[in-house]
Amino acid sequence: MAKLFRAAIMGPPGSGKGTISKRIAQSFGLQYLSSGHYLRESMAANTEAGVLVKSYVERSMLVPDHVMTRLMLPRLEQLSGHSWLLDGFPRTLSQAQALNSLCQLDLVISLNIPYETLRERLSDRWIHPASGRVYNMGFNPPRVKGKDDITGEPLIQHDDDKPEALMARLRHYKDVAKPVIDLYKSQGILHSFSGTETDRIWPYINSLLNAKMHTQPSDACRTQTP
Numbered sequence: 001m002a003k004l005f006r007a008a009i010m011g012p013p014g015s016g017k018g019t020i021s022k023r024i025a026q027s028f029g030l031q032y033l034s035s036g037h038y039l040r041e042s043m044a045a046n047t048e049a050g051v052l053v054k055s056y057v058e059r060s061m062l063v064p065d066h067v068m069t070r071l072m073l074p075r076l077e078q079l080s081g082h083s084w085l086l087d088g089f090p091r092t093l094s095q096a097q098a099l100n101s102l103c104q105l106d107l108v109i110s111l112n113i114p115y116e117t118l119r120e121r122l123s124d125r126w127i128h129p130a131s132g133r134v135y136n137m138g139f140n141p142p143r144v145k146g147k148d149d150i151t152g153e154p155l156i157q158h159d160d161d162k163p164e165a166l167m168a169r170l171r172h173y174k175d176v177a178k179p180v181i182d183l184y185k186s187q188g189i190l191h192s193f194s195g196t197e198t199d200r201i202w203p204y205i206n207s208l209l210n211a212k213m214h215t216q217p218s219d220a221c222r223t224q225t226p
């Protein structure tokens with residue numbers, strides 16, 4: 001039987017979770033699940049749940065735990081038997097506990113990036129909303145300014161990446177993430193990486209995953225939430 005591997009990546013907004021996740025998914029063939037992507041999808045669908053989600057995201061607030069677990073856990077249940085990587089979930093202790101009751105993670109990557117670096121990156125982050133493709137005007141600019149490389153459609157900036165919202169998000173992130181990080185530390189699965197450049201952090205993450213994925217068999221996740 002193929003070995004299964006389940007990981008999560010944590011870090012403040014702008015720490016490079018999306019960028020690194022894309023590299024991990026490509027290099028190691030894990031399924032990639034991003035909470036931000038599913039939330040934006042639900043907002044775009046304009047369903048009752050989407051309107052509720054929007055009221056939080058627009059105010060730079062965390063979406064309530066029960067909404068998040070209802071959004072994320074069924075997707076993980078469908079992936080029982082696959083290896084996956086979670087980005088942006090769990091973000092609170094309560095979300096981590098809900099996830100734990102479904103599945104034990106094998107590895108958690110935590111990114112520690114200085115505040116000034118985060119501020120610079122996010123003020124330069126542009127998104128293609130339909131696909132979730134992320135650009136940075138310095139680090140990975142689009143081929144044509146303001147346009148998505150694949151479709152040519154216009155790029156936008158998230159309201160919550162604008163400077164007014166950013167400080168509040170970063171401060172809040174730290175308070176909420178601390179108990180989650182402590183939990184994973186106590187389980188012995190937390191690996192932290194510090195730096196100002198993704199390209200310098202990536203080789204360490206790459207070799208960690210190479211070592212872990214080839215030594216660590218894992219049980220299939222439960223298929224039912226309690």
Ligand SMILES: Nc1nc2c(ncn2[C@@H]2O[C@H](COP(=O)(O)OP(=O)(O)O)[C@@H](O)[C@H]2O)c(=O)[nH]1
Nearest residue numbers: 014015016017018019121125135136139197198
């Ligand atoms: N200048 C610079 N920008 C980066 C680096 N790594 C990622 N970025 C950009 O910083 C922004 C935030 O990265 P992202 O992966 O979206 O972070 P997330 O919010 O943690 O998912 C994006 O615009 C990335 O293209 C880096 O090493 N240097």
Ligand SMILES: Nc1ncnc2c1ncn2[C@@H]1O[C@H](COP(=O)(O)OP(=O)(O)O)[C@@H](O)[C@H]1O
Nearest residue numbers: 013014035036057060061062063068088089091
């Ligand atoms: N696990 C989560 N719990 C609560 N809210 C979340 C979660 N993940 C994402 N969100 C909400 O969606 C917004 C965008 O998330 P995301 O795309 O992951 O951006 P970032 O990494 O830049 O914070 C967050 O600011 C927050 O309001």
